[in-house]
Amino acid sequence: MSTVISNGTAENAEQRARLTVDLRSDTVTKPTPEMRRAMAEAEVGDDVYGEDPTINRLERRAAEIFGREAAIFVPSGTMGNQVAIKIHTRPGQEIICEERCHVFNYEMAMMAHFSGCLARPIHGDDGILRWAQIERKITPKTYYYAQTGLVSLENTHNMAGGTVYPPPIADEICDAAHAAGLPVHLDGARVFNAALALGKPVAELTRKFDSVMFCLSKGLGAPVGSLLVGSRQFVTQARIYRKSLGGGMRQAGVLAAAGLIALEQMPQRLHVDHENAKFLAQGLARVPGIKLDPAKVLTNIVICDISGAGMVSADFSRRLAEKNVLCGAVNSELVRFVTHLDVDRAGCERALEAVQQVVGSR
Numbered sequence: 001m002s003t004v005i006s007n008g009t010a011e012n013a014e015q016r017a018r019l020t021v022d023l024r025s026d027t028v029t030k031p032t033p034e035m036r037r038a039m040a041e042a043e044v045g046d047d048v049y050g051e052d053p054t055i056n057r058l059e060r061r062a063a064e065i066f067g068r069e070a071a072i073f074v075p076s077g078t079m080g081n082q083v084a085i086k087i088h089t090r091p092g093q094e095i096i097c098e099e100r101c102h103v104f105n106y107e108m109a110m111m112a113h114f115s116g117c118l119a120r121p122i123h124g125d126d127g128i129l130r131w132a133q134i135e136r137k138i139t140p141k142t143y144y145y146a147q148t149g150l151v152s153l154e155n156t157h158n159m160a161g162g163t164v165y166p167p168p169i170a171d172e173i174c175d176a177a178h179a180a181g182l183p184v185h186l187d188g189a190r191v192f193n194a195a196l197a198l199g200k201p202v203a204e205l206t207r208k209f210d211s212v213m214f215c216l217s218k219g220l221g222a223p224v225g226s227l228l229v230g231s232r233q234f235v236t237q238a239r240i241y242r243k244s245l246g247g248g249m250r251q252a253g254v255l256a257a258a259g260l261i262a263l264e265q266m267p268q269r270l271h272v273d274h275e276n277a278k279f280l281a282q283g284l285a286r287v288p289g290i291k292l293d294p295a296k297v298l299t300n301i302v303i304c305d306i307s308g309a310g311m312v313s314a315d316f317s318r319r320l321a322e323k324n325v326l327c328g329a330v331n332s333e334l335v336r337f338v339t340h341l342d343v344d345r346a347g348c349e350r351a352l353e354a355v356q357q358v359v360g361s362r
């Protein structure tokens with residue numbers, strides 16, 4: 001956090017860093033002491049030869065938890081999503097997705113670069129698409145139209161504010177897409193947050209999708225890593241594309257050891273993050289000039305419109321950072337706060353105080 005610290009001593013800097021409430025993303029979490037111990041003691045081997053016992057255990061458990069044949073550990077969610085897109089499509093096709101989604105906006109145009117496909121983005125209220133909208137965007141099976149190759153959904157939807165797909169809507173999309181001959185991928189970076197919000201196991205929420213990517217490195221608190229789950233044949237192909245992207249890792253069991261703790265134990269504590277996000281949302285909604293509907297905050301992401309406070313997001317977040325509270329600017333009007341295991345209720349209270357000061361002092 002050197003940017004928010006003026007010119008104190010190193011000791012002061014460290015103290016201030018400890019006091020910083022970092023709500024930019026749930027990716028900023030540090031591995032827990034238990035994870036660090038497990039990493040130090042992990043049994044490892046060469047995973048490119050399939051010989052890392054801890055990686056193998058993590059992949060088996062992920063497959064079991066999602067009720068699938070197989071899973072593959074990947075270094076990032078981006079790689080997991082883009083490997084899945086590569087497998088499901090052919091160059092020259094289109095991918096139907098929501099306009100604010102991660103695979104389209106935050107993955108370096110890899111659907112074009114790696115898979116040779118274009119996005120066909122659609123706006124969904126709260127980031128949620130309906131089958132009727134998707135159906136209208138499927139290109140006619142005529143030789144002079146780029147053919148639709150894939151539907152990709154995001155649950156929870158990050159940039160729509162951690163929103164959750166109602167299961168009947170997602171199920172309908174999967175069933176109808178399959179009937180139209182289209183595979184459906186789920187970017188489930190935060191699917192455990194969705195499962196908690198819906199009170200349903202991830203296996204049930206995701207059973208109709210052809211492939212699912214989820215992150216260990218977000219709310220689940222692991223330092224690195226995501227998993228891609230699907231059929232045995234799908235995962236066999238994923239190993240090839242992971243390797244071609246340079247994602248074949250060797251003694252990566254040190255990462256999988258932390259990942260196993262993230263997968264087995266951390267979903268049980270996500271309710272704390274959801275409660276903190278709700279608390280933050282209710283507090284923010286009471287600040288004059290800040291607009292959001294706290295009833296829509298169902299998981300760990302709060303996005304609010306600060307334009308009524310008479311400043312742009314970049315200024316808002318900079319002034320907040322001067323008070324050691326960090327948030328992210330989505331665009332010039334919207335800012336995002338994400339709760340996670342390294343922010344407690346007291347931190348959220350401090351964040352609210354800082355927001356009140358920033359907005360009040362303008």
Ligand SMILES: *Cc1c(COP(=O)(O)O)cnc(C)c1O
Nearest residue numbers: 076077078079102154158187189
């Ligand atoms: C974080 C995230 C990803 C993957 O991100 P990486 O930083 O590549 O691990 C994918 N989709 C969504 C919705 C995300 O929030």
